[in-house]
Each structure stands twice: as structure tokens, then as C-alpha cells.
Amino acid sequence: MTSSFRTVVLKYALVLLACSIVIYPLLWMVTMAFKPVAEWTTGNGLTWFPKNPTLQNFEYIFFGHTAGLAVSLDRTVIGPLTASLVTSICGTVLAVVAGTLSSYAVVRHRTLPSLAISVLQLRLFPPLAVMIPVMVMWAFIGAIDTWWGLSLIYGIVTLPFAFWLMKTFFEEIPVEIEEAARVSGSSHWRVFYRITLPIVKPGLATCVLFVFIINWSDYLLALLLTQKNWVTLPVFMSTLNSAMGEMYGMKAALGLIAAIPPVVLGLLIQKHLVRGLTFGALKQ
Amino acid sequence: MTDVTANIVSAAPAGSTTRRGYWSGVARDGRKLGLWFVAPTLVLLLFIVIFPMGMQLYLSATWWTPLDGTPWYLAFESFNGGENYLRLVTDPGLWSALWRTVLIMAVAVPVQFMLGLGLAFLFIDQFPGRKIFYSILLTPMMIVPAVVGMMFYLLFQGTGPINNTFGLPASFSWLADVNRAMISVIIADVWQWTPLMFLILLAGMLGVPQDQLLAARLLGGSNWQNFRKIILPRMKPVIAIALVLRSVECFKIFDLIYIMTKGGPGVQTETISLYLYKQTFADLDWSYVAAIGLTILLVLSLAAARGLAYNAKKRA
Numbered sequence A: 001m002t003s004s005f006r007t008v009v010l011k012y013a014l015v016l017l018a019c020s021i022v023i024y025p026l027l028w029m030v031t032m033a034f035k036p037v038a039e040w041t042t043g044n045g046l047t048w049f050p051k052n053p054t055l056q057n058f059e060y061i062f063f064g065h066t067a068g069l070a071v072s073l074d075r076t077v078i079g080p081l082t083a084s085l086v087t088s089i090c091g092t093v094l095a096v097v098a099g100t101l102s103s104y105a106v107v108r109h110r111t112l113p114s115l116a117i118s119v120l121q122l123r124l125f126p127p128l129a130v131m132i133p134v135m136v137m138w139a140f141i142g143a144i145d146t147w148w149g150l151s152l153i154y155g156i157v158t159l160p161f162a163f164w165l166m167k168t169f170f171e172e173i174p175v176e177i178e179e180a181a182r183v184s185g186s187s188h189w190r191v192f193y194r195i196t197l198p199i200v201k202p203g204l205a206t207c208v209l210f211v212f213i214i215n216w217s218d219y220l221l222a223l224l225l226t227q228k229n230w231v232t233l234p235v236f237m238s239t240l241n242s243a244m245g246e247m248y249g250m251k252a253a254l255g256l257i258a259a260i261p262p263v264v265l266g267l268l269i270q271k272h273l274v275r276g277l278t279f280g281a282l283k284q
Numbered sequence B: 001m002t003d004v005t006a007n008i009v010s011a012a013p014a015g016s017t018t019r020r021g022y023w024s025g026v027a028r029d030g031r032k033l034g035l036w037f038v039a040p041t042l043v044l045l046l047f048i049v050i051f052p053m054g055m056q057l058y059l060s061a062t063w064w065t066p067l068d069g070t071p072w073y074l075a076f077e078s079f080n081g082g083e084n085y086l087r088l089v090t091d092p093g094l095w096s097a098l099w100r101t102v103l104i105m106a107v108a109v110p111v112q113f114m115l116g117l118g119l120a121f122l123f124i125d126q127f128p129g130r131k132i133f134y135s136i137l138l139t140p141m142m143i144v145p146a147v148v149g150m151m152f153y154l155l156f157q158g159t160g161p162i163n164n165t166f167g168l169p170a171s172f173s174w175l176a177d178v179n180r181a182m183i184s185v186i187i188a189d190v191w192q193w194t195p196l197m198f199l200i201l202l203a204g205m206l207g208v209p210q211d212q213l214l215a216a217r218l219l220g221g222s223n224w225q226n227f228r229k230i231i232l233p234r235m236k237p238v239i240a241i242a243l244v245l246r247s248v249e250c251f252k253i254f255d256l257i258y259i260m261t262k263g264g265p266g267v268q269t270e271t272i273s274l275y276l277y278k279q280t281f282a283d284l285d286w287s288y289v290a291a292i293g294l295t296i297l298l299v300l301s302l303a304a305a306r307g308l309a310y311n312a313k314k315r316a
Helices: A005-032 A058-062 A078-110 A115-121 A129-141 A147-157 A158-170 A175-183 A188-199 A202-216 A221-223 A233-239 A247-266 A268-276 B019-027 B029-060 B072-078 B083-089 B092-122 B130-142 B146-154 B161-165 B180-206 B212-217 B223-234 B236-251 B256-260 B271-279 B287-314
Strands: none
Touching: A005 A247, A005 B092, A005 B130, A005 B146, A005 B180, A058 A247, A078 A115, A078 A147, A078 A158, A078 A188, A078 A202, A078 A233, A078 B029, A115 A158, A115 B029, A115 B146, A115 B287, A129 A221, A129 B029, A129 B271, A129 B287, A147 A158, A147 A221, A147 B019, A147 B029, A147 B180, A147 B212, A158 A202, A158 A268, A158 B029, A175 A188, A175 B287, A188 A202, A188 B029, A202 A247, A202 A268, A221 A233, A233 B146, A233 B256, A247 A268, A247 B236, A268 B130, B029 B072, B029 B271, B029 B287, B083 B287, B092 B236, B092 B271, B130 B180, B130 B223, B146 B180, B146 B256, B180 B236, B180 B256, B212 B223, B256 B271
């Protein structure tokens, strides 16, 4: 398309405007994490970039105390960070293993084709509409505030993503490859393990990262199913308050820590984001 | 990013006619392996979906709350038939929460769609820096929703940068104001999810065959005409996916609002999810929440079934 100088300028102006709207809130949080108390609010004038950059906020959340703050933290960020990592990873393993195996069975062996839609339905309902029995059950079997209780629920809520993402990857493998292996005498399990799995390895890696991002981003389930020991990062962040008032800087530091992994991983699998988020309905 | 295929999810299993002979005839053990492979998923569904669903139906027909001191399986002692269901029909709190949820959906989703469509239009052609701008524009949707809530909570403080940038006094309140609280929440949702619309719609636009566009241009169609007559009709399925996906997620909205306003001031930003949360923890009215949840489940399932049937009919 031949485009005049004016349209090019207009286009860049619009793109830059959109980017600055995206960056505006992010910048405030990121710089807030490195600001001393005096610069948290605009009381003494607005500071976008900290005049006296400090690591105090991080020191406080990691060690529970910092110079100038009388109140010390009885729980540092280490616990929630571990909890977030452990439950997200375990939930991801569960979802990806169950999702990969069952989608392979549905795609290649036509086992229970209706499973696909049943699994998809899980994403339709607001979690709070179905959480009462889960909470009752979790309390009954002693799964509240444990790593496995939260991992189990993460495994089931992200199963639809894993299932549908892997389904599209399996569908892309020509069935002839597997047939050839079958004809040469391999069992079905060997065909899956030795032929199919290596072929979908990149897809599987994408799926793992994608599901991990979704689990890591959870707030509500952790809020409902944990109390103290296995509180995750976002819940910890939202409950961080002290008698001295709002801890903007510490919250921003926690937000920054929670935001980095999904952004980095998300950019890594950018190519497959559309496929994952639309349950394979749209490929890029 | 040129080879884009859109195939709408249909109720029918994919490719059910091809290769049936081979996989069911030669390979007996294939079926056995298939059953082993779906077993973990079935166990999870049974344990965390089917069984709880039965329990929810059971509890919803009683007065049981965790405060009773009786275990849940003895809930039948306070069996009340359908009283919880009668109560929800005339519960003003529930209906106004539903109304607010629909309001947020009705404003946020179309705004996200229009902005996403506009942005996607800007990104059809290659231009220097496209990749970097594209990555920047995608970041909001990758940030943990709870963190986005916290970010906008900071932004909308009286002493925050928004008031400062627009020259408003620190007493100008956003999150505690009856009208502006809702606007703030919608702004935050639009900020986070416009990128998703952009991503999906751009993928759809790039899937429009380039030769058709080229031909239209050669025949003298203006950009606007090309867009309306060629791009838009071909994008219908993609647009449907984007709108359905966002509407479903928007209906569930919780994290953002809970962190920004906790549903307040008063109940001004209380959506369905926040209402259920409040009933669950403030009032501990668990059997009632179970009844509401089951009703929502039923209504959404019926809507989804109708949607799928409609889609299948249109494709047939």
C-alpha cells in the first residue's frame, strides 16, 4: 500500500499513544517499588522517577524489617513466593499430564469424544458459583491451606486449557506417521511415547508455560482455599497492610515480583498465545 | 503470522469420518490405551466436578451453614425443599448485582472490541518497530489480574498520579465515589483486556487472503470499503470468538474489583462474584450460595447449549 507521509505520522502517533496508555500504570507501579515513603504520594509533588531510589521496600518484604519502619512484618514474602511456585508447578503438572493424555486419546483413539466439550464447560462458570461444595469437601478431607489442596484445584481449573491446546497440536501431526510406526510392529503405547510425544515436544513446552501462567495468575482460589501457611503471592500482596497505613511501596514491590514471571514467559510463547487463549479455535 | 486458520469449535467431534476403519479395526489395544489415557481426567472430573455438583444440589435444599456444627452429610436434618430457590427470586441484592455485572459487560466488552479492532487495523501492515510495539501492547493481559487491581488502586488514590496529571485536587475521589468507582473499575478492565481483543482480531485480520485484498485495491476500493466488504465479513467467526470469550470472562470478574473497591462504596461495584463472596464469608449462608450457584450454572449451561446448537445449525 502506498501511504502518504501524513498517514504514516498519524499511524505512529496512534500507536505511540496506545503504548503510553499501556505504560502509564505500569511505570507508576514499577517506580513505586523503588521509592522511599516520602515519594509514595503526590503530597510533595509528583515524582515519576524516584529522586532517592531505594531498595527498602524489597528489604522490608524479604526480611520483615527495614530502617525507619517501626512495625515489622511477622511473615516475609519467602513463604508466599514458595507457595505460589509450588502450587503453580504442581497444578501445571497435573493439568498438562491429564490434559495431554486425554486429548491424545480423544484425537487418535476417539475415546469419549464428548469429553472435549465437557472439559470446556469448566471454563464457563464463575468459580464462586461452584466453590461451596469444594470448600466443604476440602475442609472434610483436610485440604484447606495445604499445598496439595490448592494444586489439585489448580490442576482441574487449567485442565481445559491444557486439553484444548494439546488437542490442536496432536491434530497437526499427520496420522500417517503413527500408522507407519504401527505397521512396523510398535504397540500403541510405544507409538505415543516414542513417535508422537517427541514430535509434540515444542507444543508441550508451550502448553506447560501457558498453563503455568494461568495458575500463577490466580487470586480467587487461593483466597478461598488457603489461610496462612500456603497463602500465595497475590493474596499476600492484597492483605499487606499495617497499623501505620497503606504500604504502597511494599505492595508495588510485591506486584512487580508477581508480574514478572508471566510477562517474561508470555512473551516467550507469544506465537501461541492466540491458540491457547481461544482454546485452539484460532491459530496463528 | 500469515497462515491463520479459523475453525469454530463445533459440537461434533473433529474428523469423525476419516480413518475410522484403521483405528477401530487393526488396533484393538488402541481402545484400551485410550481408556487408560482418559482415566486421570475422568477421575479429576468425578472428584472435583460431578461429586461436588451432587453435593451442591443436596446442600442447596437445606438450611445448612458451617456454623451449625453438624457435618455436611447430616445437612438433611434441616431440609427445606426449595426455599433457597424461592428466596433468590426475590433477593434484591442478587438482582442488582446481576444488573451491575451486565452493565460492566455491556460497557467494557464493546469498548475493548472497538479499541482492539482499531489497534489491529493499525498493525495489518509491516512498519519499522512493529514487533516491539506489538509486544508492549500485549503486556497488560499477561499481568496477574490481582496486580492490575493493585496498580489501578494506586493510580486512582486521591494522592495518586491520575488526579495530579489532570490537575484535580487530592480530595477528588475515584474509588470511594458512587459513580466514579464503577468507571474506574471499567477503565482497569479495559486496560487489561483490550490487548486480548487486539491479539485475536489481528490474527483474524491477517487470515484474510491477501490476494483478495490486493484485487480489491487494484479495482479501486478505498481502505474503508475494503475493510467493510472484504475483511469484516471474513472475520465474523473470529469476532464471535473474541466477543464470547471476553463476555464469559467479564461475567466472572472478581479479582480486579475485589482489590480495587471490595464492591464498594456500599454495593456500587458489587458484581455477581462479589455478591457470592460476601454471602459466603460475611453471612456464611452456604446453602443459599449453593442454590444461587446452581441456578447460575443451569442458566449458563442452557445458554451455552443453545449457542452451540445455533453455531452447528449455521455451519450445516
